[in-house]
Amino acid sequence: MWREAAAAALPDAEFRAPVDAAALADAERRLGGRLPAQLTALLSETDGMVGEYGTDIIWPLDHIVEQNLLFRSPDTFPGLYMPFDPLLFFGDNSGGDRFAFVVTPERPDIFVWDHETDSRLWAARELEDYLHRALAGDGDWW
Template identity: 60%
Template sequence: MRPGPWKKAVHQSCPEAEFGEPVHPDRVADAEQRLGCRLPSQLADLLRETDGIVGHDGVDTVWTLGRIVEDNLRFWSDSGFAALYMPFQPFLFFGDNGGGDQFAFVRTPPRADIFVWEHEDDSRRWVAGDLRDYLGRSLADGDDDWYRHRT
């Protein structure tokens, strides 16, 4: 079976990346219903090709669909988080750096840009123009803190 466009793009930056099985479109639709929003089209397309991407050092560069749903529902509803952090409802988290920082699309208003939430100080800032840009940047050199070194 030939790799799809997302796997090809990932392998260009990280040949050792690991992939999950493709997600059936019905599971994507079920996830969107549970979340109460549509997944960004790039993310839905990627998940239909692979259920998550594990990059350098076992980092969950893109989470599985199940984790995307569960973590976002928790982030949006956990009263403990609400007491500690700015609201998470504008974001759809989908990956992390292995050290606690999380990557997200903006849900409100919908946009293709990727932001990082840095858990130590609750900051949120732009790191990539879209999912393809994020994958290229995050997998390029094996540095899990790649987004902190941007100029």
């Protein structure tokens, strides 16, 4: 389903091998909570997704875990940004802005975090909407 949704928006989208259940369970253990169901379903089909110009529309699972642990660490950006604990980053625009699910409180919407202003803006109503917008859009489509 996810590969088809991506290919409909960008026929040249690149896919990776799927993630197995053990890797997903390990990621959830390391992050201390469940991944959003839509993201888990997508990762079960492809370990990330690459759009135009090599942009990681969806990061590989290892990168998702690494980046979220980094951003949630109290030593990474002390006092510089609002807390990142309510967010689960999963992709970027290759310019520093990152896309995330809100996991506390859990909701299907996708937000973009602007690294220059620390703003968190609504970007898409759910993951399929995000894929369509990110893959078919030009530049700062949000």
